[in-house]
Amino acid sequence: AAMQLRYGSAAADEASLAAWLLKIRWSSLLWPETEEARDLVSHLAAIPPQVEGSPCDAASYDVDDVFLERLERAMQGLETLALEQNEFKWADFFGRQISQQPLCLMGVATLFLVAADITAFAAGAEGGEHSQRVERALLFAQGLALQHVLEAPAEQKDLHRRDLFRSRWPLWRLMRSIEVELAKGHAFNEPRALHADAIIETAEEEDLYLTVIVQCRNDDYGGHMLLRLNRMLATTGRMLHTTGVPSEIIIVEWNPVFNAAAIHEEIQREPGMETVPIRVIQVPTAIHMSMPHHKAHPIFEHTAENVAFRRARGKFILKTNIDNILAPDTILFIARQQLDPTVVYRATYMEYDVTCPEAEGKAADELIEWLFSREEIITGMNLEMADLRTKYPEDANVCSEGRQGEVPSSPRPFYWAGSGDFVLASRQLILSVRGYPEVAQNWQTDDLIHCRLRAAGARQVVLQPPCVTVHQNHRRINRVRASTRWVITDKNFQEVCDNPFRPLKTEIGLDGSWGFLNERFEENVV
Numbered sequence: 001a002a003m004q005l006r007y008g009s010a011a012a013d014e015a016s017l018a019a020w021l022l023k024i025r026w027s028s029l030l031w032p033e034t035e036e037a038r039d040l041v042s043h044l045a046a047i048p049p050q051v052e053g054s055p056c057d058a059a060s061y062d063v064d065d066v067f068l069e070r071l072e073r074a075m076q077g078l079e080t081l082a083l084e085q086n087e088f089k090w091a092d093f094f095g096r097q098i099s100q101q102p103l104c105l106m107g108v109a110t111l112f113l114v115a116a117d118i119t120a121f122a123a124g125a126e127g128g129e130h131s132q133r134v135e136r137a138l139l140f141a142q143g144l145a146l147q148h149v150l151e152a153p154a155e156q157k158d159l160h161r162r163d164l165f166r167s168r169w170p171l172w173r174l175m176r177s178i179e180v181e182l183a184k185g186h187a188f189n190e191p192r193a194l195h196a197d198a199i200i201e202t203a204e205e206e207d208l209y210l211t212v213i214v215q216c217r218n219d220d221y222g223g224h225m226l227l228r229l230n231r232m233l234a235t236t237g238r239m240l241h242t243t244g245v246p247s248e249i250i251i252v253e254w255n256p257v258f259n260a261a262a263i264h265e266e267i268q269r270e271p272g273m274e275t276v277p278i279r280v281i282q283v284p285t286a287i288h289m290s291m292p293h294h295k296a297h298p299i300f301e302h303t304a305e306n307v308a309f310r311r312a313r314g315k316f317i318l319k320t321n322i323d324n325i326l327a328p329d330t331i332l333f334i335a336r337q338q339l340d341p342t343v344v345y346r347a348t349y350m351e352y353d354v355t356c357p358e359a360e361g362k363a364a365d366e367l368i369e370w371l372f373s374r375e376e377i378i379t380g381m382n383l384e385m386a387d388l389r390t391k392y393p394e395d396a397n398v399c400s401e402g403r404q405g406e407v408p409s410s411p412r413p414f415y416w417a418g419s420g421d422f423v424l425a426s427r428q429l430i431l432s433v434r435g436y437p438e439v440a441q442n443w444q445t446d447d448l449i450h451c452r453l454r455a456a457g458a459r460q461v462v463l464q465p466p467c468v469t470v471h472q473n474h475r476r477i478n479r480v481r482a483s484t485r486w487v488i489t490d491k492n493f494q495e496v497c498d499n500p501f502r503p504l505k506t507e508i509g510l511d512g513s514w515g516f517l518n519e520r521f522e523e524n525v526v
Contacts, residue, residue: 002017002165005043005165018162030138030175044172047172067089078285079258080288080294081295089111105144109148110141117177118296119133120185121295122483125188134178134182193510205313212250213317214250215322217255225322228323231325234268236276237276239331239364241276245331245334249277251264252283256285258285264280267280283307287516296440300438302449306438316424321420330399330422330466330469333399333467347468349421381468388464389464396464399463399467414460418471419450421469429453430449439505441488443485448500
């Protein structure tokens, strides 16, 4: 019957097929995987929708059309449907439910299947709780589909049954996608082997003193994202130019947002940073979607940073984030050009709400002067200085004088605050540890470069106030879900940190191609 519907045969018994699909357990079409079940799901996924006469589509609104268009682009590999977009749609459906507006239950069922599709890779690779989440999502989706039929008036039940595979809500295409993601995850259920003879190379000559590296995409993450980016670029570029540091800034635009302006088109260069080129490297959506578990993450932050590591021209690399504004003393420390290639430097991490009316319209110099004269910043610096001089006394004079006291023989505790907001080390040191592990996770992965650097013999030096970096506070979007944080967890973090070069589940780039060294990406210099 499914095959007949797929190819438009009038002989298809739609009612019987619908009744059977509502009786079986949908997870039985995925576990255990069989050729017969796979063929059935493929046929169901290929049945063309028929909107005319569909009770479900009659209950749809324009906002549903927008969501369906985004979902369609995601299924075609043109766009990433971020976790929060699915959750925003939940809120929309919930609001319509409590205000008693028309609501298509097949649409709600679709959201459960989207959630299952995002989780399916983890279920295939790790099993356990992730498999349980997928199965629960399928149960809810099937229950809603059944409710859609049972609540229909007797004379409309057949029309409601047809919605199971004729509605625009792509239940069976999502089931097919879940099936594919489970298989992809299963292929990564064990870590892959590290190639011991992998060559550490870079795509660029080392002809500058410093490369500053950030990553982003034009999705307005946290609100005012472009404002924060441009403030970071203006302040950093202005101070590097003024102090005469031969330098560049690399922005890696990862998985560009569909129909949004490219990042290089949004950069607003200010006068006074002419000697500091801004290189924008664009990593296309196709690369993102080739990676393990890509549906759970719109951006792989640390793989993006690896892309920049492999293409940096500076003898030293400062890895930071678009939210950070460096203190003038931090730049002056770098401008001495006396950095130790065996050391990883960490600036004191602070936070401040820079997105406020007082800061509006300020040029780079004005913004720097305003920010670092705030009473809260000055008080915070003094408190941090007192704390850090107790914990790291041998580093007390590095910021001001460039020299470190006697280094203790036993390893010092890591300085973890803002672990990804300021990492300054030589390019050769970063290349020698292969940057960040390229795993299907963002959370906690920024800590692992410190584990790798220490294992390689690098000393961590904590630059104490006034050498600080200030994070521009913003609205937090919680992209941390169980399906996004299972490779590295609180439970296994210490073991991973103690063995930082041991391959991890989902890790790629183990053949020496980390940072997509062999890819030629579009680059624009601003």
